[in-house]
């Protein structure tokens with residue numbers, strides 16, 4: 423996504439303050455999680471809250487997905503690594519009994535014509551009204567960049583969300599999209615060199631006439647840091663942002679989902695551009711953004727669990743709104 427807001431003075435001040443705060447952040451104690459006790463790596467896995475306390479969303483499971491994606495190594499669009507990431511995501515989704523479709527397409531990029539693949543879980547319902555959750559799973563094309571937070575964290579959240587949602591009957595159609603090609607091929611973000619996967623899905627839904635059924639698109643991206651701060655993304659649809667942020671406040675996460683706002687260009691923009699209500703959960707104010715320091719030690723399972731808890735807990739209200 424684009425960090426254009428960093429270029430305005432206010433954003434720079436905020437970023438500097440957050441960076442100062444981030445420098446003093448320390449991962450919390452790693453040994454109070456009973457659910458990790460049996461693992462030989464337990465000492466190195468930070469604790470996650472018990473799933474019963476976060477709406478059934480298991481932060482430890484979500485974190486393990488992030489660790490697996492990081493272990494794959496760099497996986498930018500069109501690379502060998504991304505095929506391994508695709509295999510992992512597909513295997514996990516199928517193990518949950520999720521109905522999965524692969525959307526293969528070719529994108530014209532600064533690196534030439536590149537084969538890409540969106541992975542889409544389509545949970546059917548008699549009600550055609552659809553809620554679309556989304557993440558990107560590609561990593562930025564930087565040498566040795568593994569994208570634990572940028573690409574990994576939100577993909578770990580959506581995999582765990584898929585496990586929960588595929589196992590139950592939902593009041594409406596729910597899709598979970600794992601986008602390829604969110605990252606720009608060039609170092610700098612410039613249109614149209616970004617959001618290849620989300621633009622492809624939005625365009626194909628428009629072409630098939632099904633875009634009108636998408637009543638809410640909820641994007642997650644960079645949701646894994648210690649002490650995350652999610653600002654209201656200012657391009658997003660206010661009612662949808664309000665529902666998610668008010669759910670977070672009700673659950674006691676008001677210090678995570680804060681009330682100030684900032685613009686971020688991300689995979690929700692192609693849907694907003696086609697008049698689909700959409701919002702974005704993202705903490706872009708991290709000092710390791712688009713550097714090789716975006717590694718697994720930056721990821722707090724609690725942050726994944728908070729994100730998942732808010733997504734699960736806000737669903738009934740969104741369902742009521744779109745019914």
Ligand SMILES: [Zn+2]
Nearest residue numbers: 423562572605
């Ligand atoms: Zn990125």
